Amino acid sequence: MKELQMPEGALSDLTILELGEMVSVPFCTKLMADMGAEVIKIETPLTGDSARQAGPFPDDIPHQEKSGLFLYLNANKLGITLDISKVEGQELLHHLIAKADVIVYSLQPEDAERLHLNYDYLKELNEGIVVCSITPFGLAGPYRSFKATYLTVNHISGAASTIGRPEREPITMPEGWEGYLTGVTAAGAILCALHARDMDGKGQDLDMAEADVMATVLMGARANMAYLAGEPTPRTGHRMPVMGTNVTMPCKDGYIALVANEDDQFQRLVEVMGNPEWGKEEIFSTRPSRAACADALEDLMLPWLMEHTKEEIFSSCQAGRVPTAPMYTPEEIANHPHLVERGFFPEIEHPVAGKWRYPGAPCLFSESPWALRRPAPTLGEHNSEVYCDRLGLSLKDFLGLRDQGII
């Protein structure tokens, strides 16, 4: 499939190899592919990335070329298949690594060594290679070999303890969110390692872990504060009272994130609500006192909220400079006029899955734009381009390796 011609991407001088599944590793390399890097995604023959089975699927009919999560996370990448457990597969991969800038994978040290993909081995092939591992718990530490899911990563990292109703079991950030957060943190780290390499020619290895990222990027500031306070961050359900008025509230047609932390913001909220008598009560005049009587305050605000829609509350609060906004569903986001005008949902056609819109650029670059240039690869789509055209395998050898299941 011919790539669309676009202005040069910021990262178009990079070649990145990816051995990843589901979210963390693929999102990390996707961010770089979106900025023009050539990303070669390496999947196991026949089944590929397990995200191909994750869905969602159009009409809920599973198909390894139609998984929404896979299509979203792997657009802009070339796709090849390779059995890296076989020596012949490792040799081919080493040829690719010799010419690449970065390899991103999720391998524990003993597995990386067994597969000849550990940094010490690879740096002999390519002095400048940057090797980034993204795993749930990292490559060192007592929990490094622990089996993990989004649930357990949320719980070990301190996140879950602070989410949900205080009298009930803790809940979590959305499934997969930890993978996105880790992927983007790792992508920044990789670019920094490349910056170092550009200065002295030497690569290095990176050990990025989902539990680390959730415990620090998401929860780190809270841990710093808990340390000083001698008390953990509480779980406070639908609100965060210490901030003042900072609460999820129902309204006429859904839910609103009602935020009016500062005293002046709260006063303006009272005006937006039509200056009810209770708005003048002394007890609501400062943040700590509003926090202390959050129950009563919410009961008083509820009737007005239930008479107004999300959009009505959003626009009247914003007009009154109260930082309140709706709790949008995926439906509302996918169709939001602001996002549509911003071009946030580009569309591209996939040879099997068809034409779909996808979430787009996390930020806009004025000179080297984010671009959706090609759809996610079908399984092994670029095998002959990479193995024959680039690595110079003869057609005979290529077919032989394919028949053996190496490719």
Next chain:
Amino acid sequence: MNQYPLRGIRVIDFSWVWAGPLGARQLGDMGAEVIKVESHRRIDLARRHPTRIKGRPLKNEIDHDSEVLINFENYNRNKLSVTLDLGNEEARLIAKRLVGLADVVVENFPPRVMKKWGLSYDEFCKVNPSIIMISLSAAGQWGPLRDIMTYGPSLGGLAGVETLVGYEDDMPLGSHRDATDPMAAVFAGFAVMAALRYKNRTGKGQHIDMSQWEAGATTIGYPLMDWIMNKRNPKLMGTKHPWAAPHGCYRCLGDDKWVSISVIGEEEWLGLCRAVGDPEWARDERFKDAASRKMNEEELDHLIEGWTSELASYDAMLRLQEQGVPSAATLNTLEIPKDPHFISRHLWTTILPNSKLEVDDAIMENPYWKLSRTPGAPYRPAPTLGRDQNYVLGELLGMSQDEIAELNKKGVLL
């Protein structure tokens, strides 16, 4: 190559509070010189909002010349601080001179404010044609909702992250974690590094427009694709799994102590049974396969909790992990820096000896980017307000002491 790969890069950081400063911190942690442009007229909320310190009354008045608070320390270590009243024309000229000497500008003012002050990207290009500027805002530099004002939960609400958090039988609660702020910070770190790479190759800077709403929305891929493909919004599920059981968290010994358990496949189920000591109920027909376990989930959860409730959460986690079952103790924010695994990961460090916190005993984060050879580090405490005026104005801009005194008198340096 020393441990600071970004040494030699200069950043002018106009941003405040969390997302912007934390974004710039990643660069400062790696050795970039980050100059924070602040003002006595608009003091960073992270300098102002007191946090509780055990055994002391909550402080309401902070002397910004002599003290910083923990969040400010954490987001702004390694940085320099100069105060400029950007409402003043002369101050804006000084700001532009600084940008003339810099590689990167970070800011998160409302879009109309920088323009009004003549501190837009176009204006900066006149003093520095190859400047990289990243502007963080709620909804972007342009668009129908460009001027909206949000805080963490309302931004998370817009981005769709918050409606996904809640129990099956309850309203969406939202996470109340202000997740879009630190998330925007790490996106900003990536975006600036990408722009630096482009500039090193082409000589060109650029303007990066980060809408935190859009950045946030990229992190809910599955639900967005389910709407796009099937016109379906997700149902809240708490910690339950659509088809696997047991999946959730279970009470352990002590108050609000839990262990999380995810049994997805048969191997994990067998591991769970072994960990629990092969109880009679494990062989029950009702739990014989994934479908049956899901159907009888409530009873199964009850039985498992009968086991976990006699154990400390760490104990339950270790026993389960020994048998190959994904599980984790539910740690709170006091516990995470004390956990042996996280300690071994060096995620936190003590504040620097000459920091200006009210206390000596406090922790802050280590750099997020875990590079083996060039790891960066916190090396200089966060600045008190305007601490580095002499260096920034005197050394970098070559002003004499008299010139600086004159500016002070005129209120330019407020």
